[in-house]
Amino acid sequence: RKEVEQDPGPFNVPEGATVAFNCTYSNSASQSFFWYRQDCRKEPKLLMSVYSSGNEDGRFTAQLNRASQYISLLIRDSKLSDSATYLCVVKRFTSYDKVIFGPGTSLSVIP
Amino acid sequence: ETGVTQSPTHLIKTRGQQVTLRCSSQSGHNTVSWYQQALGQGPQFIFQYYREEENGRGNFPPRFSGLQFPNYSSELNVNALELDDSALYLCASSFGTSQETQYFGPGTRLLVL
Numbered sequence: 001r002k003e004v005e006q007d008p009g010p011f012n013v014p015e016g017a018t019v020a021f022n023c024t025y026s027n028s029a030s031q032s033f034f035w036y037r038q039d040c041r042k043e044p045k046l047l048m049s050v051y052s053s054g055n056e057d058g059r060f061t062a063q064l065n066r067a068s069q070y071i072s073l074l075i076r077d078s079k080l081s082d083s084a085t086y087l088c089v090v091k092r093f094t095s096y097d098k099v100i101f102g103p104g105t106s107l108s109v110i111p
Numbered sequence: 112e113t114g115v116t117q118s119p120t121h122l123i124k125t126r127g128q129q130v131t132l133r134c135s136s137q138s139g140h141n142t143v144s145w146y147q148q149a150l151g152q153g154p155q156f157i158f159q160y161y162r163e164e165e166n167g168r169g170n171f172p173p174r175f176s177g178l179q180f181p182n183y184s185s186e187l188n189v190n191a192l193e194l195d196d197s198a199l200y201l202c203a204s205s206f207g208t209s210q211e212t213q214y215f216g217p218g219t220r221l222l223v224l
Contacts, residue, residue, distance in 0.1 A: 004153075043201055043215035044154065087153050096167030097209050099144070101153030 003027055003100050004090050010106035017078050021105045023071040023088030032091040033064055035073050037084045038104065044087055047073075078109045114138060115204050115216035123222045124192050132187040132219045136204030142166075143185040144213060145177060148199040160185050161208050197223045 006023045013019050025033075033050035048055065050062040050071055061074040071088055088102035114137035124130050136143050142161045146154035156169040160179035174190040183204070189196055199220050205213040 043217050045215070046212070091209075094167075096159065098167065098169075099156055101146075101155070103151070103153045 001026060002103070004088055004102035006086075006088050006102040007105045008103075010108060012108045012110055013078055014110050015078055015080060017109075018074065018076045019078055019107060020075075021073045021086050021088075021107075023073075023102055025069050025071070025088075025090045025100075027090075027092060028069065030069075030090045030092045033062075033071050034089040034091070035060075035062055035071075036087040036089055036101070038087055039084045044101075047086070075107075078107075080109050080111065083107055083109045115202065115214050117200075117202055117216040117219050119219060120217070121220045121222075123224065125224050126192055126194060128192050128223075129188065129190045130192060130221060132189075132200050132202075132221075133184065134187070134202035134204075134216055135184045136202075137214055140204035140206050140214075141183050142205045142208050142213075143179060143183065144203045144205070145185070145187045146201040146203065147171070147196075148201060148218070149195075150198070154201055157187065159208065166208055192223045194223050197221060 004025050035047040036044040037047045038044040048057050050064045054063045059076045063072045085104040085106045087104045090100050116135045118133045144159040145157040148154040157171050158168040159166045163179045176188045179185045199218045201218045203213040203215045
């Protein structure tokens with residue numbers, strides 16, 4: 001089993017729709033959580049960190065459930081420009097800060 | 112733009128050859144992490160360099176090696192290339208080792224034939 005797993009996707013949604021992505025992690029020692037966005041043939045870019053209390057940035061809301069080892073990302077009022085792959089990222093400290101990326105979920109927002 | 116640059120942008124090699132990829136970190140950053148991203152997968156951590164020393168390594172064989180220079184730029188070397196080494200190689204720079212805020216370069220696409 002992979003340490004970080006995501007909905008396989010792809011998600012194809014119309015403009016204006018609300019879409020949610022799920023991510024689970026297997027190591028309970030995980031400490032920090034992030035969502036990255038990666039456009040086609042581009043590098044990943046940090047979208048937002050995920051805090052235990054949940055956090056919101058405009059149309060994007062991230063939630064963390066440590067008991068269930070589950071992270072989510074909600075996108076409201078989808079725009080064409082939201083089309084990308086969304087990567088769930090988990091960090092834990094071993095002898096160094098170990099960063100583990102999930103496989104990503106592809107989103108296409110359709111006119 | 113993040114200020115992190117990588118060269119070359121694309122590379123084609125054959126099995127058994129060796130390759131060197133380069134990364135210039137963002138100004139003020141002293142840490143470089145390298146990742147391998149296969150098609151349809153998330154990036155996988157190869158190793159990290161902090162102040163010219165390796166500081167953490169993922170599940171990659173010793174034929175993957177690296178260097179960091181006094182100006183904090185870095186190289187990734189891969190010996191005895193295999194077909195499965197075909198991937199996008201990303202470097203990310205940060206200040207400090209926590210990787211909380213790291214900025215990725217555009218990557219080098221390596222194709223091994």
